[in-house]
Amino acid sequence: MPIDRRTVLLAAGGTGVSAILGGSSAAAEALSPGLPKIELRYAFSVSIFFKERISIRSNRGRAFVPAEGGEVWGPRLKGRVLPYGGADYAASSILDAHYQLQADDGTLIYINNRGTMKRLSSPPNSPQPVVPLQAGEKLSQVMEGSAAADVPLRMRLTPIFDAPIGPHDWLNRTLIVGHGARYVGPDHTIFSYYEVL
Numbered sequence: 210m211p212i213d214r215r216t217v218l219l220a221a222g223g224t225g226v227s228a229i230l231g232g233s234s235a236a237a238e239a240l241s242p243g244l245p246k247i248e249l250r251y252a253f254s255v256s257i258f259f260k261e262r263i264s265i266r267s268n269r270g271r272a273f274v275p276a277e278g279g280e281v282w283g284p285r286l287k288g289r290v291l292p293y294g295g296a297d298y299a300a301s302s303i304l305d306a307h308y309q310l311q312a313d314d315g316t317l318i319y320i321n322n323r324g325t326m327k328r329l330s331s332p333p334n335s336p337q338p339v340v341p342l343q344a345g346e347k348l349s350q351v352m353e354g355s356a357a358a359d360v361p362l363r364m365r366l367t368p369i370f371d372a373p374i375g376p377h378d379w380l381n382r383t384l385i386v387g388h389g390a391r392y393v394g395p396d397h398t399i400f401s402y403y404e405v406l
Contacts (some may be wrong), residue, residue, distance in 0.1 A: 249403035252385065253283025257290050257308065258397040259297075273298060276308055279397070285404075286377065288312040295320075302326050304364055316377050322400065324366035324387075364389035366400065 257279040262272055274297040279290035294309030306322040366387040370380035389400040 248406040249386065250406055251283065252402045252404050253281060253286040254399060254401045255290060255308075255310070256280050256397055256399050258395060260396070262396075281310055281312070283402075285379075286310075286312060286318075288316075288318075291317075297322075304366070312377055314376065316373060316375060318377055318380065319371040321369045322366055322387075322389075323368065324364050324389075326364045364391075364398075364400070366402075368402065 258277045259274050260277045262274045275293055276290055276295050276297075278292040281288040281290065288311050291309040291311055295307040297304065297306040302325055304322060304324045304326050308320050308322065310318040310320060312318060366389060368385055368387060370385070372378050372380045384405040385402050386405060387400050387402040389398050391398045
């Protein structure tokens with residue numbers, strides 16, 4: 210049965226966009242009968258530490274933020290972020306960051322973190338850690354927070370990887386999405402990545 214634009218808009222207004230994009234509601238099933246649901250599986254997390262933020266005067270308020278180092282951990286990848294192997298090139302609500310990761314086996318992996326950012330509050334005094342999604346838990350797309358939010362900035366990501374042929378080239382062939390949060394004291398961001406199954 211064909212679905213017209215009006216039906217999609219009514220479903221989105223009544224149940225939210227997440228229901229249309231793979232949620233468990235009846236509206237989502239009506240819009241995509243028989244199609245498999247999109248599922249995510251936690252792959253790994255990355256912490257990236259920063260020493261300085263350089264503002265570039267432009268219409269978009271661009272900043273250059275070199276990576277000082279960090280750690281990679283999780284079931285699919287472990288290693289570190291190479292010091293000064295990349296930087297954030299953020300502009301307004303757009304993230305375009307380039308980093309060089311090194312897996313525990315010495316393999317160098319390039320990541321281009323692309324996505325959106327939303328400021329939630331002024332930098333907090335006592336940041337809380339980002340916890341990867343648990344089995345069955347949904348990735349919320351609501352990027353809102355109170356003035357006392359535990360992080361000043363949240364991100365949603367669609368990264369692109371470039372890994373050599375070998376044990377880590379699954380990154381080249383896998384659709385990966387992620388989320389991130391910036392913390393202060395010290396200045397760092399934690400990203401968590403999920404394979405789309």
